[in-house]
Amino acid sequence: MKASLLIIYTGGTIGMVEDPVDSTLKPFDFSQILSEVPELAKFAVRIDSHTFDPLIDSSDVEPALWVSLAELIRDRYDDYDGFVILHGTDTMAYSASALSFMLDGLTKPVIFTGSQLPIGKPRTDGKENLVSAVEIAAAQDAGGHAMVPEVAICFDASLLRGNRATKISAEDFHAFSSPDWPDLAEAGINIRYNRPAIRYPSTWEPHLKVQTHLDTRVSILKVHPGMTPQVVRNILCGPETRAVILETYGSGNALSKPWFLDIVREADRMGKILVNVTQCKSGTVNMDLYATGNALKQAGVVSGADATTEAALAKLFCLMGMSDNNPWVKETFGKDLRGEISK
Numbered sequence: 271m272k273a274s275l276l277i278i279y280t281g282g283t284i285g286m287v288e289d290p291v292d293s294t295l296k297p298f299d300f301s302q303i304l305s306e307v308p309e310l311a312k313f314a315v316r317i318d319s320h321t322f323d324p325l326i327d328s329s330d331v332e333p334a335l336w337v338s339l340a341e342l343i344r345d346r347y348d349d350y351d352g353f354v355i356l357h358g359t360d361t362m363a364y365s366a367s368a369l370s371f372m373l374d375g376l377t378k379p380v381i382f383t384g385s386q387l388p389i390g391k392p393r394t395d396g397k398e399n400l401v402s403a404v405e406i407a408a409a410q411d412a413g414g415h416a417m418v419p420e421v422a423i424c425f426d427a428s429l430l431r432g433n434r435a436t437k438i439s440a441e442d443f444h445a446f447s448s449p450d451w452p453d454l455a456e457a458g459i460n461i462r463y464n465r466p467a468i469r470y471p472s473t474w475e476p477h478l479k480v481q482t483h484l485d486t487r488v489s490i491l492k493v494h495p496g497m498t499p500q501v502v503r504n505i506l507c508g509p510e511t512r513a514v515i516l517e518t519y520g521s522g523n524a525l526s527k528p529w530f531l532d533i534v535r536e537a538d539r540m541g542k543i544l545v546n547v548t549q550c551k552s553g554t555v556n557m558d559l560y561a562t563g564n565a566l567k568q569a570g571v572v573s574g575a576d577a578t579t580e581a582a583l584a585k586l587f588c589l590m591g592m593s594d595n596n597p598w599v600k601e602t603f604g605k606d607l608r609g610e611i612s613k
């Protein structure tokens with residue numbers, strides 16, 4: 271039987287065309303995308319599409335779009351073997367991270383893709399990305415189970431776990447990387463699946479649960495030389511903030527000045543959720559390595575291990591949306607929920 275896929279088009283460069291008046295890139299409709307990629311007809315796959323209205327540059331993505339995507343996948347889950355989401359690259363890693371946490375019990379592929387050059391341009395990377403994403407989303411093993419039952423990003427011949435990916439280039443075709451987790455697949459002459467790196471469900475029985483309530487009261491503080499107590503206090507102790515992601519140096523270090531640690535302790539006493547991710551491109555937080563990192567741990571900061579900032583943000587939105595209990599959120603944040611951290 272033919273595999274069936276739903277391609278969900280949200281916008282992004284892949285479907286943009288140059289406006290003749292001001293030369294900026296603006297989205298065009300899905301049928302034009304399909305007509306640019308006749309190769310898709312060669313797959314033994316039934317493809318349906320769903321187009322969001324309005325189509326957006328992904329810089330305009332808000333959590334409401336993630337909720338719409340998650341609900342659409344939930345509502346059409348039984349009708350398709352997999353889902354391909356066309357999305358702008360700027361916030362693709364955030365959206366893929368969010369969907370990975372919002373979709374619990376996933377047994378089918380949800381593959382994000384997009385491109386650096388619009389699909390109508392002669393040197394576009396959009397065709398190859400879309401064709402590979404479709405092939406991967408439709409791929410099943412001999413038992414009829416999805417090869418990649420995960421939320422993933424397919425870009426420049428690599429398939430990356432969505433909540434491990436980060437955008438690394440504004441102009442190279444190799445725009446995404448997954449520094450702390452191996453690629454799930456590589457598209458060469460054949461698609462080579464890296465099965466040990468792929469996360470398989472404990473059961474193939476359909477039991478998709480969708481978390482659509484997100485609490486977005488999170489801020490991010492990138493630690494840097496020259497921070498002032500006023501700015502740090504505003505971010506960590508602000509009344510509207512429930513959680514703060516500290517993007518720290520190296521293996522989870524920040525300044526050891528008493529004023530800084532006093533503010534961290536004050537935020538902890540206020541019940542804020544403080545988490546630690548590294549601002550390095552790869553590697554993990556280890557708050558037992560240096561006295562500066564350990565001081566954060568003693569002050570109540572939880573380790574984000576090797577989570578990307580995008581994954582940490584999405585995980586907090588989801589966990590905080592599930593519960594008002596901050597100690598539970600802190601404890602659960604430290605657990606590996608969707609392969610987003612190494613243990």
Ligand code: ASP
Nearest residue numbers: 282283327328358359360
């Ligand atoms: N600004 C675009 C977007 O994220 C960039 C892209 O798609 O590559 O929608």
